[in-house]
Amino acid sequence: MTASSALAAGGDLADGIARGDRRALARAITHVERDDATGRAVLAALYPRTGRAQSVGVTGSAGVGKSTLVARLAAEQRRRGRSVGIVAVDPSSPFSHGALLGDRIRMQELTSDPGVFLRSMASRGHLGGLAESASGVVDVLDAAGYDVVLVETVGAGQDEVEVASATQTTVLVTSPAAGDEIQSMKAGLMEVAQLLVVNKADLAGADTAVQQLLALLAIAAPRAWDPPVVKAVARSGEGVEELADRIDEHQRHVRDARHADAERRTLVEAQLVTLVTAALSRRALAEARRSGALGSLIDEVVARRRDPRSAAEALLAGIAATAAGDPAED
Amino acid sequence: MTAGAEQERRIRVLIAKPGLDGHDRGAKVVAASLRDAGMEVIYTGIRQTPQMIAEAALQEDVDVIGLSILSGAHLELFPRVVDALSERGIGSDDVLLFCGGIIPRVDWEAVRELGFRGVFGPGTDTREIASFIREQLPTLPARAL
Ligand code: B12
Numbered sequence: 001m002t003a004s005s006a007l008a009a010g011g012d013l014a015d016g017i018a019r020g021d022r023r024a025l026a027r028a029i030t031h032v033e034r035d036d037a038t039g040r041a042v043l044a045a046l047y048p049r050t051g052r053a054q055s056v057g058v059t060g061s062a063g064v065g066k067s068t069l070v071a072r073l074a075a076e077q078r079r080r081g082r083s084v085g086i087v088a089v090d091p092s093s094p095f096s097h098g099a100l101l102g103d104r105i106r107m108q109e110l111t112s113d114p115g116v117f118l119r120s121m122a123s124r125g126h127l128g129g130l131a132e133s134a135s136g137v138v139d140v141l142d143a144a145g146y147d148v149v150l151v152e153t154v155g156a157g158q159d160e161v162e163v164a165s166a167t168q169t170t171v172l173v174t175s176p177a178a179g180d181e182i183q184s185m186k187a188g189l190m191e192v193a194q195l196l197v198v199n200k201a202d203l204a205g206a207d208t209a210v211q212q213l214l215a216l217l218a219i220a221a222p223r224a225w226d227p228p229v230v231k232a233v234a235r236s237g238e239g240v241e242e243l244a245d246r247i248d249e250h251q252r253h254v255r256d257a258r259h260a261d262a263e264r265r266t267l268v269e270a271q272l273v274t275l276v277t278a279a280l281s282r283r284a285l286a287e288a289r290r291s292g293a294l295g296s297l298i299d300e301v302v303a304r305r306r307d308p309r310s311a312a313e314a315l316l317a318g319i320a321a322t323a324a325g326d327p328a329e330d
Numbered sequence: 331m332t333a334g335a336e337q338e339r340r341i342r343v344l345i346a347k348p349g350l351d352g353h354d355r356g357a358k359v360v361a362a363s364l365r366d367a368g369m370e371v372i373y374t375g376i377r378q379t380p381q382m383i384a385e386a387a388l389q390e391d392v393d394v395i396g397l398s399i400l401s402g403a404h405l406e407l408f409p410r411v412v413d414a415l416s417e418r419g420i421g422s423d424d425v426l427l428f429c430g431g432i433i434p435r436v437d438w439e440a441v442r443e444l445g446f447r448g449v450f451g452p453g454t455d456t457r458e459i460a461s462f463i464r465e466q467l468p469t470l471p472a473r474a475l
């Protein structure tokens with residue numbers, strides 16, 4: 001596709017989205033996900049219309065109940081008269097690069113509601129619990145007019161801090177069964193969360209888990225926003241109303257004139273860091289694979305003639321050189 | 331486009347079970363095998379209405395829709411799925427439609443006329459299903475790029 005036809009296609013999709021055409025919305029997300037020229041044109045056209053939605057990321061270990069909670073939260077937001085866009089990210093297989101995206105199963109009741117748009121995404125090899133393009137997909141749903149955008153991350157462990165770069169409010173979900181996990185919880189994850197949920201509060205040990213979280217929060221550095229801890233039973237919906245209230249509170253905080261600018265700068269910086277990091281590594285490695293430089297550097301390190309750090313430096317120097325003569329988008 | 335900047339294109343497939351049919355082994359086997367063949371597979375679980383299936387196909391912008399049915403109600407449900415899809419502007423010329431499960435041979439002609447390009451019964455080797463998709467997709471007249 002030529003640059004101008006991609007621009008036109010992106011513009012058409014953006015117009016379709018403005019008219020409320022859901023097929024155009026779905027198609028636009030596909031392009032953003034592929035990060036192709038049409039997807040970039042869509043994002044460029046839509047970005048000025050973003051900023052209205054409250055965006056909420058839901059993260060936590062595998063099986064803690066993220067999907068169940070997101071479905072409940074979406075239903076609660078619908079009761080409050082808000083339309084909801086959902087992005088559910090599942091892992092891609094590192095071997096086949098395929099993925100089995102099963103989050104719709106737990107969100108059945110929502111799928112016949114015209115006020116809900118649910119999109120499953122594969123992480124496509126991106127680390128950090130999110131697909132690289134997730135923040136772009138959030139922007140598209142925001143521009144499409146959804147009042148709330150919920151993002152469920154891959155439940156892999158404790159490294160899903162990146163959700164903080166795609167959404168304004170990050171909810172970290174744990175469960176009573178995760179007592180040891182809370183004890184060893186990484187500061188990084190605690191710091192990106194603006195809300196902590198102890199889900200499966202129907203199981204024994206929920207109060208202990210809450211106490212452990214509060215103790216951890218007490219020793220964290222003081223912040224402008226104190227993360228509340230909410231007990232919930234996603235299966236029955238208990239605690240979900242309170243969670244929605246707390247999210248609204250945090251959103252008021254984020255949008256409060258006294259913090260709005262700083263909050264937004266933090267978010268945008270995190271987004272740029274994520275995008276640049278991913279793009280740089282992809283470019284450096286693609287170019288080095290193509291030219292054979294990667295193979296020869298590996299040979300040198302294997303033979304211990306070079307150390308890995310200087311090999312990495314050499315790869316980065318390689319893209320700096322190609323960037324200087326980078327051809328225009330095709 | 332900058333070298334390697336564009337993400338590799340992945341085939342997106344919806345595997346859905348219409349109606350009250352609870353036989354889900356086949357659908358799960360097919361979904362897992364297509365994942366292992368490198369595709370992104372959305373599986374929506376059992377008991378899907380034609381509207382739910384069409385809505386999932388639209389929102390997920392899939393390239394392929396595969397219906398799995400063992401209840402015998404295919405001639406009743408498939409036309410309704412096709413209608414729900416076309417109400418949303420999705421036709422068998424831009425999305426690859428196919429199916430599997432217990433579908434007697436006498437019904438194959440009727441199913442094909444609805445726009446289903448392939449029918450796969452018990453004992454199908456799952457590798458055959460992945461190659462079918464790869465062969466058929468490029469031949470869709472109105473496939474979006
Ligand atoms: C296991 C089984 C069950 C299990 C199901 C467990 C489960 N969770 O799936 C249980 C015991 C629960 C069950 C219950 C019933 N069953 Co039953 N069951 C079977 C049985 C023996 C095997 C099905 C199976 O799992 N096969 C293994 C999988 C891997 O194969 P598959 O589904 O055929 O899938 C393959 C292909 O068909 C194809 N495929 C399937 N889907 C798709 C989709 C796409 C897109 C593609 C490309 C390919 C594809 O690829 C797969 C891999 O090769 C069949 C008989 C048979 N031989 O098929 C009867 C059968 C399907 N059952 C039957 C019946 C009648 C029932 C009941 C109504 C019985 C009753 N009176 O209670 C209930 C209904 C349950 C319900 N809620 O729907 C009948 C259906 C008759 C009909 N259609 O006219 C069958 C054919 C038995 C018979 N000969 O009478 N059943």
Ligand SMILES: Nc1nc2c(ncn2[C@@H]2O[C@H](COP(=O)(O)OP(=O)(O)OP(=O)(O)O)[C@@H](O)[C@H]2O)c(=O)[nH]1
Pocket residue numbers: 061062063064065066067068069106154155156199200201202203232233234235236
């Ligand atoms: N007891 C109990 N079980 C729950 C609760 N919420 C969810 N579950 C169960 O926990 C299991 C996992 O739920 P999911 O919502 O799929 O969890 P998830 O975090 O999305 O899982 P992944 O996406 O696979 O990481 C399911 O069996 C749910 O029914 C709860 O409040 N109490």
Ligand SMILES: [Mg+2]
Pocket residue numbers: 066067068103152
């Ligand atoms: Mg989940």
